[in-house]
Amino acid sequence: MSSNSQSQSCQPISPRKCARGCGFFGSPENNFLCSKCYTHYLKEEITKLATAVTLTSSPQDSSDLAAESAPAPAKSKRCLCCNKKVGLMSFGCRCGGTFCGPHRFPEEHKCGFDFKALGRKVLAKENPAITTDKFPERI
Numbered sequence: 001m002s003s004n005s006q007s008q009s010c011q012p013i014s015p016r017k018c019a020r021g022c023g024f025f026g027s028p029e030n031n032f033l034c035s036k037c038y039t040h041y042l043k044e045e046i047t048k049l050a051t052a053v054t055l056t057s058s059p060q061d062s063s064d065l066a067a068e069s070a071p072a073p074a075k076s077k078r079c080l081c082c083n084k085k086v087g088l089m090s091f092g093c094r095c096g097g098t099f100c101g102p103h104r105f106p107e108e109h110k111c112g113f114d115f116k117a118l119g120r121k122v123l124a125k126e127n128p129a130i131t132t133d134k135f136p137e138r139i
Contacts, residue, residue: 081109094118 018026024034033041079086079100091104095113103109 079103 015025016032018024018034018037019032020034020037022034022037024036026032026034026037030038031041077086077090078084078098080097081099081103084100086098086100089101090098091101092098093104093106093109093111093113094115095106095111097109099109106113106115
């Protein structure tokens with residue numbers, strides 16, 4: 001009997017089609033999804049978890065300032081000034097554009113972002129005003 005039970009447990013499982021119906025074969029380790037559908041499924045789960053975490057976290061004033069000072073992600077693969085392909089050497093600016101090496105500086109591409117106002121906000125946030133109520137008055 002023991003040899004019969006061993007032979008049954010070693011029998012291979014017949015392959016099943018992908019659960020999403022793409023036509024490829026899925027494996028039981030990947031919830032019967034093919035490799036491409038499984039990676040897509042994992043990406044969806046990660047984005048769901050990330051949105052759930054951001055919705056449950058409490059908003060802070062410092063996060064608004066950090067989001068405002070962070071450069072926007074590069075969408076285009078061409079420089080906005082010379083329309084040159086930038087490839088891997090793209091430079092994102094705070095104005096939201098993507099630029100090549102020579103045009104990466106704000107002076108070179110006539111950047112519309114107000115760096116002085118951002119600096120004033122950062123200084124005002126980090127250095128609160130000192131009031132005279134804390135010191136005793138001399139007469």
